[in-house]
Amino acid sequence: MPFNLLEALSDVVSLFYNDVQRKGIELRLKNDRSVPVWIAGDPVRLKQVLNNLVNNAIKFTDQGQIEISNRLLDSPDEHLIIEFSVTDTGIGMSSEEMEEIFKPFKQLDNTYERLNSGTGLGLAICRKLIEAMGGKIGIESHPGEGTRFWFTITTQALHSVEPTSEETEHQADAHRGKQILVVDDNAINRKLITTLLTDRQVVVDEAESGEHALTLFRQKRYSLVFMDIRMPGMNGMDITRAMRKIEIEDQRTPIIALTAHAMPQEIEQFLAAGMDESITKPVSELGSRYFCESLFWASKPKQTAKLHATVYACGARRPAYVA
Structure with a gap:
């Protein structure tokens, strides 16, 4: 499906505008100009992943900033490999925590009632989505020094595709x-x-x-x-x-x-x-x-x-x- 990448990224920033304002932190968007504006893929899945990552970053960042960025890694044949990053200045995490972060959140019983929500389920879904788009997801972090989540997708550049008024x-x-x-x-x-x-x-x-x-x-x-x-x-x-x-x-x-x-x-x-x-x-x-x-x-x-x-x-x- 063709979609406008800049619009998708802007939607993510707009969604969390009020949240970062309340916490007094900054949310930035850094776009690589070498990445085409129109690409092929699923904008909903892409935004779902970014929304999860930004939401987690806001939870664990009390001061400083969060940055959403992208860059073109490679362009083999007619395809593009694009890397996206969500980087924060939050509390960071240890190597032991990073090993567990993408594992699915496990409920203590089989009921559908949920009194508390965790980030594990969202990040496990993120990994499935990224793998479905032919990409990888990873994390870089140190305690007290913030966290950087990154993921890649494989896509194609497209010309602008807009539906006719009819x-x-x-x-x-x-x-x-x-x-x-x-x-x-x-x-x-x-x-x-x-x-x-x-x-x-x-x-x-x-x-x-x-x-x-x-x-x-x-x-x-x-x-x-x-x-x-x-x-x-x-x-x-x-x-x-x-x-x-x-x-x-x-x-x-x-x-x-x-x-x-x-x-x-x-x-x-x-x-x-x-x-x-x-x-x-x-x-x-x-x-x-x-x-x-x-x-x-x-x-x-x-x-x-x-x-x-x-x-x-x-x-x-x-x-x-x-x-």
């Missing part, structure tokens, strides 16, 4: 005015999904908790709900069960699970709770687009035709079916 208007007409609810306790995740949907002329509401989601669900008729599974208090399955009790029988709203879990037995639990399908985080632009186009018209409870969509999760494709 194409943009046609896509917007298909979804104009439809209402979508995004339920996730993580503000960054909500922002990413909302950003993916803004160009489709839909109305997106966000809820950070089960109670807030149910309040909105009682007030409005939604065409689609994106539901995080693991949240404090009511989890996504509990919220879905409550929504199914609220809605009118002939006005079933498609509910899509957002989860880092994709095991068959877990997906069966989601479906049993009343969900229609699941998307493995992080959600890509293509994944959200195809789900929207398919599921906007799949809200009849007795529909027998199966709708097909394509979900992109950590670089893999899988067919999705909605009964």
Whole structure:
């Protein structure tokens, strides 16, 4: 997918502007002019990785600055190898900590309730995303001297690719005015999904908790709900069960699970709770687009035709079916 790299990097900086202002630190963007503006790839995955790295840097930096930078490492054949870095002046970490930093965060039990969140899960996902884009990720740090996370991607330079006004208007007409609810306790995740949907002329509401989601669900008729599974208090399955009790029988709203879990037995639990399908985080632009186009018209409870969509999760494709 062609995308504007400068716009993607600017989106990351804008997302954290208020956070760095509150802490009194500086967030800088250093762009290598030899890196093309338009490249091929997945801007959502790229921003997901950068968002995780910048978010962690802000947590552990109380003074000084955080810098996002890129540089062109090599250009074999028609490809480009670009390195991205997130460097902070924070507390740093030891060699022992660096050995553990990319290992997945492990829960103490198998429940979906989460009282505390850690950075391990985000960094483990970052590594999967980077590897899916043909790159590597690493870290350089010393206690008290800050940290530098770096990663590479392999891509291609492209000429500017903008949709025509007719194409943009046609896509917007298909979804104009439809209402979508995004339920996730993580503000960054909500922002990413909302950003993916803004160009489709839909109305997106966000809820950070089960109670807030149910309040909105009682007030409005939604065409689609994106539901995080693991949240404090009511989890996504509990919220879905409550929504199914609220809605009118002939006005079933498609509910899509957002989860880092994709095991068959877990997906069966989601479906049993009343969900229609699941998307493995992080959600890509293509994944959200195809789900929207398919599921906007799949809200009849007795529909027998199966709708097909394509979900992109950590670089893999899988067919999705909605009964």
